[in-house]
């Protein structure tokens with residue numbers, strides 16, 4: 483029992499294409515609680531992420547991301563929130579995460595490059611090896627805010643989701 487209250491969000495963080503959205507959605511379904519994907523919210527309000535990067539640049543995307551994350555983390559009630567891989571670059575976001583249960587999904591470059599849709603990810607599109615470089619740079623930030631890390635490389639997503647639900651039920655909300 484970690485003392486988390488039922489209003490805390492369960493937040494998925496981790497490197498690009500580690501399964502945050504699909505595993506997060508399955509966890510929310512299994513717990514019958516709402517699911518929020520902050521990248522999807524940015525897309526719904528501002529258009530495709532590739533276009534935001536291309537026309538306005540990464541800095542503008544990061545500001546939109548920080549606003550979407552702040553909003554998702556400040557809503558009341560139990561819910562699952564999935565963040566984009568670079569959301570933890572924001573100090574404000576890292577501070578806000580301290581009030582929530584934060585799940586870090588770790589995977590490896592081989593798994594990601596064999597499964598992920600790189601066209602949707604502007605930072606990988608023309609440079610797939612950037613995945614490992616970014617992970618190395620961001621790893622200290624991921625571990626700083628993570629409550630718990632799950633290794634998900636090569637595991638079917640539903641298996642990872644079940645393991646996470648079991649952990650939440652036995653360790654967090656017991």
Ligand code: S3P
Pocket residue numbers: 496497498499500502521531565566567568569602603604605
């Ligand atoms: C990014 C990750 C992406 C998306 C954007 C930038 C990053 O989300 O937010 O392309 O900087 O790691 P995913 O982690 O879902 O790929």
